Amino acid sequence: MVGVDSERRRELNIKFSENGLIVGADAFRKIADCSLDPEDIILKAKSSKIWFIDEQFLEEYVVVSKEDKKACKEIQESAKEAKAEEQVVEVSRPTDSAPAKKIESRLVINEKSDITGKSTCSGDIQDFFDYFNARYASTRSVLQERMEYKSAIPIDDVLKAGSGTKARIICMVAGKRTSDKGYKFLDVEDPTGELTIFISGENQLLSQIFERVLLDEVIGVKGTLRNTLFIASDVTQPDLPLTRQPKYADEEVYAAFLSDIHVGSYLFMEKEFQRFVDWVNGKGNKREISGNLKYIFIAGDLVDGVGIYPTQESELTIPDVYKQYDFLSMLLEQIPSHIEVVLSMGNHDAVRNAEPQPKLPKEIGGRLFELPNVHVTGNPIRLSAHDVDVLMYHGTSLDMIIGNLSGCSYSRPETAMIEYLKRRHLIPMYGVEGIAPEKADYLTIRDVPDIFHCGHVHTNGYANYRGVHVINSGTWQSKTKYQEQLGHVPTPARVPVMNLHNHDINMLYFGD
Ligand SMILES: [Fe+2]
Structure with a gap:
């Protein structure tokens, strides 16, 4: 705000709030810009028995000297110039014939999606364990809507099947690193186990995906187990379906x-x-x-x-x-x-x-x-x-x-x-x-x-x-x-x- 320091704002705030008054943002700017006397305003507000001070009140009840008015106008004009832009909505006479008055409201708030009144967390270790399981399970169910990931298997099954196993897994990213030689690795886990995924730097597409993978996100990976490494041939985010029919009113x-x-x-x-x-x-x-x-x-x-x-x-x-x-x-x-x-x-x-x-x-x-x-x-x-x-x-x-x-x-x-x-x-x-x-x-x-x-x-x-x-x-x-x-x-x-x-x-x- 032009010409007004934070100390002055703080002082004004304290004065008005001590007197139980609320000042609108525009009125506040005017008081500050025009250096109006807060004591005078408080006195007039109290004698008029109002608790909210707006610009109209200032116009009607507060005497501003000509010099102050001029200085204030100059400050406010210069602030306006900085943000001049085409006005789309103009103020004019109101209309009382809104067609929406006759339209029945069809608002449905999905209470299930609202945490209000359902919070169970106390922040202990078990809560975090349960949350991560819920987070994994809910995103996995989204990924399993894709045909290719319906048959995804747990990490533990891949490890038990041994080297050479080809599989698709759904996992949460726990770590991400690139070696000195440029090899890319993702450390991933699911509720059954952990695995390190190798992403070849020669595969441009996979390398690009690797760069955008965030820690803790849930992804689908297709690959082959080679000893302790799972060599990725495809990495998939849950994403949106390519086509869907939007709903219209x-x-x-x-x-x-x-x-x-x-x-x-x-x-x-x-x-x-x-x-x-x-x-x-x-x-x-x-x-x-x-x-x-x-x-x-x-x-x-x-x-x-x-x-x-x-x-x-x-x-x-x-x-x-x-x-x-x-x-x-x-x-x-x-x-x-x-x-x-x-x-x-x-x-x-x-x-x-x-x-x-x-x-x-x-x-x-x-x-x-x-x-x-x-x-x-x-x-x-x-x-x-x-x-x-x-x-x-x-x-x-x-x-x-x-x-x-x-x-x-x-x-x-x-x-x-x-x-x-x-x-x-x-x-x-x-x-x-x-x-x-x-x-x-x-x-x-x-x-x-x-x-x-x-x-x-x-x-x-x-x-x-x-x-x-x-x-x-x-x-x-x-x-x-x-x-x-x-x-x-x-x-x-x-x-x-x-x-x-x-x-x-x-x-x-x-x-x-
Ligand atoms: Fe905000």
Whole structure:
């Protein structure tokens, strides 16, 4: 933010929060930019008996000198110039004739896919043992849907049959190494035993696959046992079937995909989010879409949270997590009740960090749970909307994929999301991101979805991979210092909206 240091933000935060006041992100920027007197604002808010300070309140109640107004305008104008872009959605008079009001909701949230209330893990050794067995078994069953791997045999049987045995095995990768002479080896295991796989450097295709194999992923290997080495002639990932018939809604309905709202952050784009809410209410162009909007899916990081990283305190306008969710409720309660809103969790939300994540407790989510059309779920979550299957996952492990696989980048998150689909797992590499060792593996992509929706990286992305729409829905937070240091370029306030009847996707922009 131009001209305002973190110490000043921290001071403002403390002052407002000590007085029980919540300040909207835009109002907060104005107070900081215009050097408005917080004591004066607090006094006026208290005498007016309000708890939420927005820009309108500042306009009406706070006297700003002409000089301050001019300086403030200059600062805000220069910030705007930096992000000038074509505006897709314009604000205009609302319409009250949304056809979607007459369309019956057909939202089915797959409770089986939600860890909420079912967690059994205590983090002891037995839990990890059970989890790895469940993880192996669930991915093996996916691989065994392929004709060639139906007859895969356990490692122990290969070893007992002895040298010269030709076989297919399904195994988990425990180690990966290349010798000084360039020979490639994979150390693998299944519940019956361990084996070392040799991959010839002369086989270009296998060498390429070797480079992209991640530790802990489950693969199929065809080969021949030669003494203690299993010489690979084929390595296969579970992947998606080459062809499948996607499911379509039988009528014209739209779904909007959002994530990473980060309410409470100093950089939350409140005005732009409100513009989206206004558009949903029929104000603006593209009414053929807003009028038929039936579903809104939000893939986590609903709020910025508190204590997520060391210097966060100075980056918040709402330093209380309860109030962050309160403010989110205030925004979401403006969404018409005929539109179903599904909220799942992310690494900034007030639930455990290890995945799968249960849903937000009612004690923290408060008013969110009172909104009849808002459904709070765990992460990941499977659901279907008008018969179209959706897999929604926040995407915390995208950092791991992008960091370990060439060709995957923060600017093209869909490339990393495709790697999940190839491995049919949402955290294919254990140990880097936190996994809660549950008895069942909630992270295997057992059934193929029509839409795979993630967030986390704050950059929009789209691809169609073997018939699955791969969507990353960006963010509502402008560029953080951390992203600036890493050179990441977020794409805030852009909403992919899909017509579930024909799967056409529109990208709508709600920025200035
Ligand atoms: Fe985020």
